[in-house]
Amino acid sequence: MTCWDILSDYGLRSLGFGERLLPRDNFTICQQVVLIGSGMIWNIYFGLLALVSGFFLAVATAVGKSHHNPMFRKPAEWFIFVFRGSPLFIQFFFAYFTFQSLKGAYPIFTPLTSAWLGALIVLFLNTAAYSAEIFYGALMSIPKGDIEAADAYGMSGWKRFRRITFPTMLRLAWPAYTNEAIFLFHATTLVFMSGFPARSQMGDALYYASYFADKTFNPFIPYPILAGFFILLTLTVIGTFGLINKQLNRHLPQTNRAKIRLRLNLIR
Amino acid sequence: MAAIFSFCSDPASLEGIEWLSCYLTTGKHLGIYWSIGTVLLLLAITAPVALFFGFAGASAARSRILPIAWFGKGYTAIVRGVPDIAFFLFFVIALDQFFEWIRHEVKCPDWDMPIRQGNDFVVCPEAKLPLGTAPQWVHETYGFSLAVLTFAIVFGAFAANVLSGAMRAVPHAQLETAEAYGMTQRQTFWRVLVPQMWVYALPGLSNLWMVLIKATPLLFLLGVEDIVYWARELGATKTAKFTDYPHGDWRMWYFLALLVFYLGFTKVSEVVLDKIMSRLTRGQATAAGEAQRKAAA
Amino acid sequence: MKTLILSTAIAALAAGAALAEGHGATVRMGTEGAYPPYNFINDAGEVDGFERELGDELCARAELTCEWVTNDWDSIIPNLVSGNYDTIIAGMSITDERKQVIDFTENYTQPDPSAFVAVAGNDVDLAGAVIAAQAATIQASYVAEMGATLLEFATPEESIAAVRNGEADAVLADKAFLAPVVEAEADLAFTGDDVLIGGGVGMGVRQSDTELRDKFTAAIQSMKADGSLNAMIAKWEIGEQF
Numbered sequence: 133m134t135c136w137d138i139l140s141d142y143g144l145r146s147l148g149f150g151e152r153l154l155p156r157d158n159f160t161i162c163q164q165v166v167l168i169g170s171g172m173i174w175n176i177y178f179g180l181l182a183l184v185s186g187f188f189l190a191v192a193t194a195v196g197k198s199h200h201n202p203m204f205r206k207p208a209e210w211f212i213f214v215f216r217g218s219p220l221f222i223q224f225f226f227a228y229f230t231f232q233s234l235k236g237a238y239p240i241f242t243p244l245t246s247a248w249l250g251a252l253i254v255l256f257l258n259t260a261a262y263s264a265e266i267f268y269g270a271l272m273s274i275p276k277g278d279i280e281a282a283d284a285y286g287m288s289g290w291k292r293f294r295r296i297t298f299p300t301m302l303r304l305a306w307p308a309y310t311n312e313a314i315f316l317f318h319a320t321t322l323v324f325m326s327g328f329p330a331r332s333q334m335g336d337a338l339y340y341a342s343y344f345a346d347k348t349f350n351p352f353i354p355y356p357i358l359a360g361f362f363i364l365l366t367l368t369v370i371g372t373f374g375l376i377n378k379q380l381n382r383h384l385p386q387t388n389r390a391k392i393r394l395r396l397n398l399i400r
Numbered sequence: 401m402a403a404i405f406s407f408c409s410d411p412a413s414l415e416g417i418e419w420l421s422c423y424l425t426t427g428k429h430l431g432i433y434w435s436i437g438t439v440l441l442l443l444a445i446t447a448p449v450a451l452f453f454g455f456a457g458a459s460a461a462r463s464r465i466l467p468i469a470w471f472g473k474g475y476t477a478i479v480r481g482v483p484d485i486a487f488f489l490f491f492v493i494a495l496d497q498f499f500e501w502i503r504h505e506v507k508c509p510d511w512d513m514p515i516r517q518g519n520d521f522v523v524c525p526e527a528k529l530p531l532g533t534a535p536q537w538v539h540e541t542y543g544f545s546l547a548v549l550t551f552a553i554v555f556g557a558f559a560a561n562v563l564s565g566a567m568r569a570v571p572h573a574q575l576e577t578a579e580a581y582g583m584t585q586r587q588t589f590w591r592v593l594v595p596q597m598w599v600y601a602l603p604g605l606s607n608l609w610m611v612l613i614k615a616t617p618l619l620f621l622l623g624v625e626d627i628v629y630w631a632r633e634l635g636a637t638k639t640a641k642f643t644d645y646p647h648g649d650w651r652m653w654y655f656l657a658l659l660v661f662y663l664g665f666t667k668v669s670e671v672v673l674d675k676i677m678s679r680l681t682r683g684q685a686t687a688a689g690e691a692q693r694k695a696a697a
Numbered sequence: 698m699k700t701l702i703l704s705t706a707i708a709a710l711a712a713g714a715a716l717a718e719g720h721g722a723t724v725r726m727g728t729e730g731a732y733p734p735y736n737f738i739n740d741a742g743e744v745d746g747f748e749r750e751l752g753d754e755l756c757a758r759a760e761l762t763c764e765w766v767t768n769d770w771d772s773i774i775p776n777l778v779s780g781n782y783d784t785i786i787a788g789m790s791i792t793d794e795r796k797q798v799i800d801f802t803e804n805y806t807q808p809d810p811s812a813f814v815a816v817a818g819n820d821v822d823l824a825g826a827v828i829a830a831q832a833a834t835i836q837a838s839y840v841a842e843m844g845a846t847l848l849e850f851a852t853p854e855e856s857i858a859a860v861r862n863g864e865a866d867a868v869l870a871d872k873a874f875l876a877p878v879v880e881a882e883a884d885l886a887f888t889g890d891d892v893l894i895g896g897g898v899g900m901g902v903r904q905s906d907t908e909l910r911d912k913f914t915a916a917i918q919s920m921k922a923d924g925s926l927n928a929m930i931a932k933w934e935i936g937e938q939f
Contacts (some may be wrong), residue, residue, distance in 0.1 A: 153841060157794070182830040216610070217666035218659050221617040221628065225655050232862050245864060318483035325485060327858065328847045329829070333841055338486060342771065349519060349798040351490040363481035365801045427741035441808050453819040489772075502781070520905045521779045525722070528780060532722045536764055539781075541723075556906045623768060623776070633731060633738060636854040642733045643740050646881075649858055 135162040146170040146334050154333055154343065161353065164344050168357050171337035172365070176335075177248075178305035179317040182255035186316075191298070194267035208264070215261030220254075220319055224327030227254045247328035254327070259316045266312060270305035271297070305378045310373040314366055337361055411644040423645045429445045439616050439626055442548060447609065449552040449684035454559025459589075472560070480558035488621045489552055492546050498530065503527040547622040555612055562604035567593060569600040570600055581645070606673040613665055631658055716795040723762045724753050724909065725782035730767040732853060732874055734933040735788035735898075738767070747933035748786045751805060754925070755900075758916040771833055771851075774799060779903060783909060784902050788871065790895025792837055800904045802913040805926060806898030807937035811836050811894050812872040814860060814879055817886035821866045829856040829865035835894045860885065873935045 141151045143166060146324065155163050196208035196363045231244035243252045274297060278371040282288075282296040321338040330339050337358050408422035423429070455662070460472025479487070500523045501515065508524035515523060525531070530538045570593055578588040619626035637652030681692060717778040728736045731742055739745035744765040754761035766782050777785050777799060790809070791801045813828070815821045830837040832849040849899050850856040857878060859865040867888060868875075872882055881883050902910045920926040927938040 152844075156838070184841050201723070213666075214663065217663045219614040219617045219662060221424040222655055222659055222662065224652075227661070229652060232864065236862060314480075321483045321485050326851065329855075329864070330832070331827075331848055332846050333849075338483075340490070341486070342833075345489070346771065347794065349773075349778065349795075351493060351775055355486055358486045359482040362483055363478065364485065366481040411857070427743070428738055429742075431738075431742045488903075493772075493775055496781070497779055517905045518735075519778050520903045522903070522905050523780070532783075534723075539766070575842070620769060621772075623772070625767070632852065632854075636731070636852070637857070637878070639733075639877045641877050641881075642737055642745070645740065649854070651854075 135160075135166075135309045138162050138166050142166045143170055144173075146173050146336070146340070148332060148334050156347070159344060159348050161357075164340075164357055167340040167344070168337050169361060171340040172361050174247075174323070174334075174336040175317060175320045177216075178252055178255055178320040178323060178366070179313075181252055182259050182320075183313055186256045186259035186263060190263035190267055193260060193264035194271055194301075195293075197264065197268045197398060199343070212261045212265050213267075214256050216265060220258060221324055221326050223254055223258060224322060228327055235261050245328075246331070247323055248255055251328050253325040255316065255320065255323075258319070259312065262312050262315075263309060266308045268299055269308075270301045273304055274300045280315065287378050299380070306373070306377050306380055310377075312368065313369050313373060317365055317369060318362065357372055406463070419645075426645065428630075428634060431625070432627060432634060435625055435627045435630050438624065441610060441617070442544070442616065442619065442624075444611065445548050446555065449548065450555040450559050450608075450612070451605070453552055453556025454561075454563050457556060457560030458563035458567060461560065468655065476557045476560045476564075479554055480561060484554050485616060485618060485621065488550060488618055491553075492550050492622050495546055495549065497521050500527055500529050500620045503529060504583075525550070543623050546682070547619060547624050550622060551615070553611070555608060555615075558608055558611075559605065562601050562608060563597065565604065566597040566601035570596045593681065602680055603676055606669075609669060609673070610666060613662065613669065627658060631655055707897045717762050717813075717938055723764050724756065724784065725764050725766050726756075726852060727766050727768050727773060727777060727785050728780035728787040729770045729773065731770075732788050732871075733877065734873060734935065735871075736786070743760050747929065747935055748788065750933075751920075751926070751929055754788050754847050754929075755916040758877045758919060759912040761912070765849065770831070774901070778903055780903070783906065784900050784913070788874075788898055789901055791897055791899045792835055792895055795901070796903075797809045800907070800910050801899035802910055803917050804899045805917050805920075806930065806935050807939065808893050808895060808897045809936050810872045810891035811839070811869055812875055812887050812891045813869050814885050815856070815867040815888040816860060817884050818877045819866070819888070821888050823867065823889050826866035827864075829859040829868040830870065834870075834926055836871075839892065840869055843846045857885075873933075 138160070142155075142163065144150055145154070145167060147170075154167070159193075193208045196204040197212065199205050199208075218346060227250060228245065231241065231250050234241040235245055238334040244253070256385060278296055278300055282292045287295060324335045324339045325342075333343075335343075341358040345351045348354075405422060405425065407418060408425070411419060413423050414422060455660035457472050457475050460468050461476065463469045463472065465576050466631075500521075504511065504515065504523035504527035507526045511524045515520065515521065530542050574592055574596065575588055578592040583591065616626060617628040620629040632651060635649065635654035637649050638647040678692065704732075716935070728744055728748060730736055730738045732746075734747050736744060736746040736748045744767065751764070752763060752765075756851050768776055768782070770787070773785055773787060773789075774795070776782065785799070789795070791804055805935070813823060815822070827846045827848055828840045829848045829850060830840050831853045832851055837847060837849055847932075848859060850855075850859060853870060853874065856865070856868045856870065857875075860868045861882075861884075869892075872891060879887060883933070900913055902913070923937050930936065
């Protein structure tokens with residue numbers, strides 16, 4: 133069996149296509165690379181969707197936290213505190229528990245107990261809380277002059293937010309937000325590890341890596357393969373965010389452009 | 401293990417508070433209380449060690465000698481690129497084997513059997529870490545030390561990242577002035593750069609501390625019986641056959657207690673770190689220092 | 698850090714020297730501690746169960762000093778081959794897969810049937826059902842191969858909880874493990890036929906440790922011969938006797 137066959141048999145195994153059974157003996161490196169890579173589809177799925185959807189909630193929460201009215205401020209503060217103050221591990225546990233009772237009461241909630249939706253919701257809330265704190269910090273450090281200039285132009289309310297506050301906030305928050313994105317992708321490995329059950333052996337990269345570690349009793353091959361995949365993913369994230377950063381800063385004079393510095397500001 | 405309260409000899413006859421007080425003081429529950437101490441101790445040791453690794457990594461990355469610089473940069477880049485769970489799952493065993501292999505080379509030069517026999521990793525008995533004859537607490541201490549070292553290596557990479565950012569943030573003019581005063585490279589580094597970088601590093605480092613707290617549930621992957629291990633074990637359904645305190649699935653309550661523990665710990669850390677930050681910024685020429693000055697005036 | 702390891706090593710050396718005078722090396726027995734009646738942690742926080750009693754008796758017969766260690770199920774074999782303990786005594790069935798990596802002593806239980814448990818009164822069509830199992834067990838592989846939808850959980854506790862709250866239609870696990878659960882909970886019941894998967898439970902040892910394996914095998918044989926093993930199996934309701 134060539135590596136090419138293995139790729140067509142197992143390349144999409146994590147989504148349920150291809151061979152029904154996982155390899156059980158005579159494990160090859162190729163099988164391990166292909167299956168662990170197949171599992172990466174889920175890591176990317178969780179990371180990407182949670183990041184995009186979490187972005188909007190994060191902006192709303194950050195604005196809420198900076199609001200003078202406690203009716204908006206307090207809920208935002210508590211939301212951020214609970215999700216940043218507790219391990220993701222425990223959040224997954226409670227989410228799975230809650231979703232199960234919801235499902236028991238109303239069958240409409242059935243999909244919530246599956247990882248593709250349930251875990252996504254937890255990751256969405258989690259990354260929203262972390263990003264909200266980053267955006268809040270950025271909102272607080274917007275130069276006062278920018279806002280005053282907007283006032284002078286007669287901008288106010290939504291227009292001022294859209295044209296001045298929001299872009300400046302994004303620009304200031306971007307390096308820290310890049311870190312958050314990296315750690316969100318790393319956190320996706322916890323989904324099947326501790327939170328949600330894997331169905332029909334469809335799991336993420338870590339699931340397949342531990343499958344091979346369990347079958348071959350040798351952790352020194354599958355986990356480094358997993359590590360390799362994640363280094364590639366991390367580099368891609370850094371590259372993509374770097375391009376966006378360039379775009380965000382394009383109006384600034386060359387010397388003032390904030391070079392993307394991967395300083396660890398907010399991570400999980 | 402004798403019960404702490406005298407009335408605990410027949411738990412089945414007890415109710416309410418008495419039952420609960422007996423239940424919460426079983427030897428098994430002492431295990432979870434003990435593990436809280438383990439987690440706190442781990443944090444207390446890991447934080448300075450990781451900071452040291454981070455400092456070494458950041459200084460190495462700045463080095464003029466290329467291989468050292470590559471090593472420093474490679475360390476931060478690789479370790480940060482890998483999810484910590486993946487790292488924990490194979491690294492501890494590798495580290496353990498590495499130590500035993502070194503001891504083996506030193507202590508048993510005459511050993512003629514291969515170290516890898518099929519799947520087995522076999523070193524001479526004198527090189528085992530800890531020795532096969534050592535009591536259990538030595539094994540536990542050794543396992544704990546390995547866990548500390550692994551955590552420190554992982555979080556050291558993040559700390560290195562924060563510290564090298566902080567080193568770059570120190571105004572360049574400061575370093576040039578030092579040079580103008582005739583300080584050597586080494587002197588500039590230790591007398592000018594290092595004392596000034598902390599205020600820039602603290603926000604990143606305090607975040608790192610928060611992250612470290614929240615990474616402790618991964619300890620059970622490293623073979624240390626931590627609070628999450630015990631919460632799972634204690635909360636699981638117990639049938640009357642194997643315990644005097646049968647109960648249903650109580651994991652919810654145990655995890656709720658863990659949640660409160662972590663939230664409380666985070667809150668306390670936030671308060672303390674805020675205090676340190678305002679102490680550090682006092683008199684500094686940063687925006688926050690300026691704000692402090694204005695508020696006082 | 699360095700000093701910590703060093704002082705640990707020194708302490709280990711000192712303690713080792715002191716012990717070596719008394720008796721031979723300690724045999725470290727690795728178990729999971731979460732699989733009653735085979736092994737579990739009792740109220741006092743100590744390893745208890747069928748295998749605890751059996752292991753202590755085997756050590757006495759083989760004239761070995763034994764010490765009990767718990768380890769996560771997922772990494773129980775890698776830690777054995779890497780030398781962190783000397784035996785696995787954790788309800789581990791003897792399989793060809795495992796035999797490629799570690800050696801087993803003679804089995805000390807008859808091949809233990811695995812059984813399905815479902816909500817009482819539910820007639821489950823097992824082949825088309827959703828079946829829960831603990832990840833990385835022979836039962837998990839079995840379910841995957843029989844064509845049912847496998848739902849994998851990290852602990853046996855969670856796999857039973859999945860049936861209780863309707864996540865899964867049934868759970869597959871060792872019958873001896875499920876029996877006390879079914880007994881205690883009226884709404885759960887055995888369903889379908891039992892299946893024979895493993896080759897009985899044995900103690901796992903490193904392949905290079907043939908001496909230790911033979912000692913334990915001899916002790917197991919002597920317990921089989923004088924009937925004390927059967928008595929223990931009956932006491933803990935492990936299943937078929939020898």
